[in-house]
Amino acid sequence: MLEQLNHVFYSTAAIAAEICSVCGIVLLVLLIAFGKKNKAYRAASWGLTFLTIIICFLFVYQAPADSFNLFNGLFQISPVSNFGKELILITTLGVLLHIRVMKYDLESEYFIILLAIITGLLFLLMANHFVSIFIALETVSICSYLLVAMSGKTPNLEAGIKYLIFGAASTAIMLFGMSLFFGATGSLNFSSELFQNNISQNQDWIILTALGLVLAGPLFKLSAAPFHIWAPDVYEATPTPFVSFLAVVPKIAAIFLIKRLLESIPIDTTTFLSIVVLLSIFIGNFAAISQENAKRMMGYSGIAQAGFILIGLLAFQLSGFQASVFYLAIYIFMSLGAFLLLDIISKQTNSYRFVDMAGLSQKFVSFGVIGLIFMIGLVGLPPASGFTAKFLVFSSLYEQYSFSGQKILLGVLVFGLINTAVSIYYNLKIPYFMFMKKPQINLETQRIPVVQLVYLSLLAVIVLALFFAPQLVQERMEGLF
């Protein structure tokens, strides 16, 4: 009894970061309940959120570097999950800075939702049990629907409902898969002995079906095909900083989760994952080509990027997961930068359409050049670190191919590389319009605030620096995997 109590105390101490973010939510609720609805309070809630995230980050950063189970195996804390948490918190800090820099005056409620999503994601990264996965994932999902639909305008509601319907459907599919696992093994804790012993007694196709169904949940978060349909609408309707948030943060958690599932369930998923990758890249790329709205284009491009990140998981037994995580780390900064770029552009032109960006960098040359860095990073051209990231995932894929000799991997490799070349067409559209088209509106009187440019350049410097010194991320990752 005492032992159990000790275990609970011990576990509670280990999730200090999560508790801290919950405290942040409570404080925000109090602030809204007792504070006034004016600008100063809204700024204060931004500050409170920022502070909470920093404290969370410090807790995670100091966490001991070994892994142990919490709450009787409901969660498992490990250096890997801590690294994922760090990535998520850093992204959130970036998004919060974006909000400040672009002078968004947001309702305090937005920050509550933001923190709630973070809490859910932090738990999701530690989840070691199908039930805890489900609860954490639902926390994230429900809050995300709210985040999208909150402003109450028609496009937001439309996107929110779409998000909700597809999200609910994929959750249902995931639950069905979990129930199959329970039926097959008699346990929901996928690292338990019972589960591991029983799983190999089932026929492969049952396990594969169940796993495929369970993966519907994280793949939906990743916006990978065929669970991608919500992405463009959500991207178009949601305020840009939150798009920037939704484009990256759930992806991080999803990749870590998929890896946990793949390594715990001994079955060859190469064909299944390859099809997901091929579909995502294909649909994302070819739909992005014909877009006229930059945010929708980014939505489709995000689908393709999800495919590229997933490539690493095809080789997770070798160094693929590392490559994927490296890709994610780089993607954080490229994506933050690209959305900040779009936001600054839209502040200048009041539009996200390509035609309205025409000629912007003829007035703001340095702005255009900085913007170019993010776009070539997303394509994967040197000297942006997007190149290193793509290089790593593709080389791990190649290594996996020469290790296992499965032909489909070679197909993914060739197809992925060709699609990289295709993606240059739409990614360069933004610089193309900014550099090469004649401006349609009078830009003479417009100025870009220095602080926006500074933040944008900071992100650009990171994207470039990680190309020349990838060891900055690599050393942090070393020994984790």
Add this chain to the structure above:
Amino acid sequence: MAIIVLFLPNHLEDKSKWLATAVSLIVLSLCIYLFTAFDSKVVGYQFLEEKSWINLDLGNLGVFNIQYILGVDGISLPMVLLAGIVFMAAAISSLSIDKRPKAYYAFFLLLMSSVFGCFVALDFFLFFLFFEFMLLPMYFLIGVWGGERREYAAMKFIIYTLVGSVFILIVMLAMGLSVNNPVLSEELGKKAFTFDFRLLADSSNYISGSILDAQNTSTWFGWPVKTVLFVLLLIGFGIKLPTVPFHTWLPDAHVEAPTAISVVLAGILLKVGGYAFLRIGIGFFPQEAIELAYVIAALGVISIIYGALNALAQDDLKKLIAYASVSHMGFVFLGLASFTEEGINGAIYQMFSHGILSSMLFLIVGVIYDRTHNRLIQNYRGLAGKMPLFTGVVIVAFFGSLGLPGISGFIGEFFSLLGAFKSPNISIWFPSLAVLGIILSAVYLLWTMQRMFFGNFWVNREFGAKIEDLNAKEIVMLFSLGTLALLFGIWPNLLFSITNGSVDSFLKSIGL
């Protein structure tokens, strides 16, 4: 050599055009210094500069050891010198650019550093970086400062070449993951994948069981892996060269690009394809290359004939010259496919000479275009009377291109053909057909010459007043290039003495 690569364009003042010219001049003098200081008796690379750069840790698999190695040998040195000359000419020619000069010169210098980087890089990864890096500046230089359909041309250019680079990337991955750096590997206690050209060339470094290993008999799509890799390289560099059927981006890019950029494009960018194919394609896949020699030669011959026939049908002077480029670059492939000392020396010479002559040709088009903004051949007749100096230069360039002995083009074509006739690897029909290409090039060049320069003076009424002879800037550029063309035509040993030793050891290293 590092200095050349480290020219970064962060000067953004109004004087950028003079700065760029000065930089080109310094670079050219450095190239000439290299050329004279190069010791042709030494085998291997010279002026080496080595630094460990990126070590990407792959966990248990090993590390990617990417090095920053620069150096030249007799194969790359002519290209470096050529790049110096071409960029000098282009810098002078672009003095007349006045639309957003800051950005223009920034891209220009960026392009310059990446081209030099391509020729001196001795690490496959580094080479690939520079190779990719040429795309963006070129895209903007064509897309912003080009002609009417510039955006289309720029996009076509970048997509074609990017597809090519993707093929090269596949090969790079396959090679990098097959070759071990023995020194570093011992130090770290695990595999150290390397891209160093010198280590890639040595088969004792190949990891056993990997793709490059001679015992490996695995196939991709029914073909031996190494053959597939070689074909990928052939396509990748073939796009850049360009060879028929991957050439369609070239006429568009040339027609839309501003004069100076056309000069760079024809003068040096195309040579990257030829150089890299020799160094990487043939250097690391010699057996496959010899087996497929007939394919390479056929591509070359088709380019020669098809390019020439196309040139014959053009009425836009610039398009004509663009197709002539395709035709002349065909000799490079023909020479390389012969695998004889003459052929490969000839191919390198052909690249060098075509660099100079095509720069001249595009500058010539620029001269006419600057005056009248019209390049249609039928709008001009009898220019010789009004523009005697210009006609003189045109004669050198045209006759050089059609292979008149005494001008550099002859040497390149002659040795390429000589090698091809001698070669045991390809049928004698290939060079025989290629000779036909020389006749065709005589036809279209002389016909153009006769239509535009001889006869009574007549031009389309709108331009009548604008026809003047060369100004000082044009005289400097065209005359110095013309002199070089004559110099290298009369004294081929100037270049052969450099290339011969390296080609010799290159052929030995691939077992011929």
